[in-house]
Amino acid sequence: MGVTVLDPTAELVVSRRERNARLETLEGMTIGLLDISKPRGNVFLDRIQELLERDGVRVLRFVKPTFAKPAPVDLRHEIATQCHAVIEALAD
Amino acid sequence: MTLPDGLVAFVKRDCPTCALVEPVLGELADAGILNAVYTQDDPTFPRGIAALHDDTGLEASWRNGIETVPTILRVEEGREADRIVGWSREQWTAFTSVADLGAGLPEHRPGCGSLSADPDRAAGLEAQYGDGFASRRVEFASAEDPMEAMHDRGWSDGLPLVEPTTERVARMLRGTARDRQDVVAIVPPNLVECTVEKVAVNAVMAGCKPEYLPVVLAAVATACTDAFNMHGLLCTTMSVGPVVLVNGPIRNAIGMNSGVNVLGQGNRANSTIGRALQLVVRNVGGGEPGGIDRSTLGNPGKVGFCFAEDEEGSPWPSFSQSRGFGPRASTVTLFPGESPRIVVDQVSRTPEALAASLGSALIGTNHPRLVMATDAMLVISPEHASRFAAAGWSKERTVSRILEATCQPAEGLWGIAGEGDGAAGDAGPGGVAKFRPDGLHVVHAGGRAGLFSAVIGGWVAGDKGSHTVTKEVSPWA
Numbered sequence: 001m002g003v004t005v006l007d008p009t010a011e012l013v014v015s016r017r018e019r020n021a022r023l024e025t026l027e028g029m030t031i032g033l034l035d036i037s038k039p040r041g042n043v044f045l046d047r048i049q050e051l052l053e054r055d056g057v058r059v060l061r062f063v064k065p066t067f068a069k070p071a072p073v074d075l076r077h078e079i080a081t082q083c084h085a086v087i088e089a090l091a092d
Numbered sequence: 093m094t095l096p097d098g099l100v101a102f103v104k105r106d107c108p109t110c111a112l113v114e115p116v117l118g119e120l121a122d123a124g125i126l127n128a129v130y131t132q133d134d135p136t137f138p139r140g141i142a143a144l145h146d147d148t149g150l151e152a153s154w155r156n157g158i159e160t161v162p163t164i165l166r167v168e169e170g171r172e173a174d175r176i177v178g179w180s181r182e183q184w185t186a187f188t189s190v191a192d193l194g195a196g197l198p199e200h201r202p203g204c205g206s207l208s209a210d211p212d213r214a215a216g217l218e219a220q221y222g223d224g225f226a227s228r229r230v231e232f233a234s235a236e237d238p239m240e241a242m243h244d245r246g247w248s249d250g251l252p253l254v255e256p257t258t259e260r261v262a263r264m265l266r267g268t269a270r271d272r273q274d275v276v277a278i279v280p281p282n283l284v285e286c287t288v289e290k291v292a293v294n295a296v297m298a299g300c301k302p303e304y305l306p307v308v309l310a311a312v313a314t315a316c317t318d319a320f321n322m323h324g325l326l327c328t329t330m331s332v333g334p335v336v337l338v339n340g341p342i343r344n345a346i347g348m349n350s351g352v353n354v355l356g357q358g359n360r361a362n363s364t365i366g367r368a369l370q371l372v373v374r375n376v377g378g379g380e381p382g383g384i385d386r387s388t389l390g391n392p393g394k395v396g397f398c399f400a401e402d403e404e405g406s407p408w409p410s411f412s413q414s415r416g417f418g419p420r421a422s423t424v425t426l427f428p429g430e431s432p433r434i435v436v437d438q439v440s441r442t443p444e445a446l447a448a449s450l451g452s453a454l455i456g457t458n459h460p461r462l463v464m465a466t467d468a469m470l471v472i473s474p475e476h477a478s479r480f481a482a483a484g485w486s487k488e489r490t491v492s493r494i495l496e497a498t499c500q501p502a503e504g505l506w507g508i509a510g511e512g513d514g515a516a517g518d519a520g521p522g523g524v525a526k527f528r529p530d531g532l533h534v535v536h537a538g539g540r541a542g543l544f545s546a547v548i549g550g551w552v553a554g555d556k557g558s559h560t561v562t563k564e565v566s567p568w569a
Binding site: 002004006008010011065066067070 | 227234235236247257282289293377378555
């Protein structure tokens with residue numbers, strides 16, 4: 001018989017969820033732009049917003065309090081219920 | 093396992109007192125008063141007892157908390173109602189209501205230690221008969237090398253691990269009085285509830301001794317506070333990790349090093365406590381390099397970085413006292429730090445000159461032009477500290493003068509958001525300081541000889557990143 005040890009991990013069982021289907025069109029859609037508060041992320045998102053609005057897309061802007069922590073649950077909920085898709089800016 | 097009602101004795105042949113009372117036990121059994129005898133070492137002892145139970149596996153002794161032999165329990169409806177230990181004619185007479193017991197025996201003899209309480213066996217019995225562990229048992233195949241099997245499962249930081257057998261984990265858990273299923277922290281990045289048991293398993297793997305466990309538990313709890321923000325520290329591209337500073341009596345109680353080579357190798361507690369914390373983050377939290385850990389370069393301290401302050405040799409109150417804890421409090425402080433960088437100054441002779449010198453060295457952390465973005469820890473060696481102490485400088489005065497010496501003209505400086513982000517607007521008359529007023533943490537440690545100190549740079553300080561957090565260690569709780 002081999003050595004028996006105790007599992008040091010959280011013993012999580014990974015559950016798989018299907019991704020939402022990709023949007024087939026942007027027409028009539030609401031797109032969320034999430035600024036994670038990295039410096040100058042807003043500059044990038046301003047330009048994306050400009051381009052999206054030129055195509056007639058409705059844009060909503062969101063900001064994480066800090067890039068160093070996960071987005072608060074309320075913010076995630078707000079985005080999920082108000083938007084068809086979200087673009088997150090990660091860059092400095 | 094249920095004991096029969098009536099009187100039940102626990103004995104071992106190796107105990108002279110048990111041997112002494114052997115005829116008395118026979119007498120009580122013959123009278124129908126003694127309903128069972130459990131023998132720990134010799135299944136034929138005591139002679140002439142019909143209801144003799146072989147307890148060489150010590151299960152009955154362990155389950156009934158026997159610490160001394162002989163012990164006699166009075167069992168009513170399957171539960172212990174009372175017990176006596178050792179031999180005392182007076183007690184035995186009262187307990188059994190039989191007069192003139194053990195004629196010719198001395199009035200009193202103390203018992204011996206129960207085998208189930210033997211320190212060499214207690215952890216094994218705990219593992220064998222205890223309430224059990226919540227953790228899944230993983231059995232390696234007989235042909236598997238456990239060391240390789242643990243690496244293959246991704247449990248290691250790259251160094252060898254100690255196998256967390258049930259016996260070793262049970263022994264580790266004796267380092268705390270806390271229930272093994274108590275939740276110590278919610279560990280990022282997977283935000284998993286981490287129990288005392290899971291911390292103990294990882295502490296065993298890291299090479300900790302049971303007496304380190306209270307420090308490891310405190311370190312895990314402190315690292316996983318919202319203020320310290322282990323999540324951000326883990327996932328950042330910067331080269332930082334959790335630095336654990338230990339203060340108070342527990343440093344010496346567990347043999348930590350605060351002297352020669354304090355930030356280096358060679359002391360088991362220093363080397364394994366920080367590693368245990370990092371293994372918890374890896375194994376329980378799921379934070380692996382290349383996964384959520386995105387550090388561009390990392391640093392050698394991310395294997396584990398833990399040290400103690402030299403309080404006895406310090407001219408100043410301890411670090412934890414400066415943060416409001418009493419002198420008898422044992423604490424852990426979590427600082428989000430890089431590798432240490434040494435400051436060599438064998439030239440400055442006055443406290444003014446040395447403060448200016450240390451300040452100029454601190455400007456270089458992260459980048460000389462980056463200010464008001466991170467905190468820093470300054471580990472002052474005894475010889476450097478003696479320059480300030482000899483001139484009667486308090487710690488506050490010393491820190492304040494070092495901070496002043498970090499001031500630079502505002503022009504061309506960067507804040508965390510880059511050039512021209514407003515950091516320059518905080519300029520005082522002497523320029524812009526490198527750190528926030530409470531952002532320089534001074535600790536006294538190191539060997540007696542050497543005019544060197546060490547700078548440990550930080551990462552994003554404050555609410556946007558990490559605060560430095562100190563918590564008390566509850567020694568056995």
